[in-house]
Amino acid sequence: MIKIVARSVIKSGKKEEFLSLAEELITESRKEKGCISYDLYEDINSPNCLAFIEEWKDEEAIKIHNASPHFTTIVPKLEELREKNSEVNLYKIID
């Protein structure tokens, strides 16, 4: 399992637009075979800071996701609503 935390700051006034675009990305991503979980979170201390926290079966599942129609069409639109690029970290659990 690989956990992804993709954190970004949303441009002021663009949060609602971001959320509605994100909703479609979340719905479609959760349908993917390799997707374990896919959620959007808000930073309690800075409401314009959002993070997708995702869990994927393996690196292959992430490759498939990154090439999917919903990812390739929606993510570029989300980028336009961000202050700067997302801070994306991929993690594996330490047992």
Add this chain to the structure above:
Amino acid sequence: MIKIVARSVIKSGKKEEFLSLAEELITESRKEKGCISYDLYEDINSPNCLAFIEEWKDEEAIKIHNASPHFTTIVPKLEELREKNSEVNLYKIID
């Protein structure tokens, strides 16, 4: 539910020491009533970068955790093994 991502860079050569200290913190934290999950992750792209990713019932549970004997004794020792302070973010899910 509140999700915490506490990310830090471990001083070179101190990872094993960090992991053994962290193990005790994880074991004790998971016993807490308000703890939903408490895991340690390694950044796939920078192995000296570790993140506790935790889920707590509510803010009260986090307050209790932060005052617990295992937190107050172990976390200061972990701090000494970190390059700089952890980057700690508290998140609530967007439904």
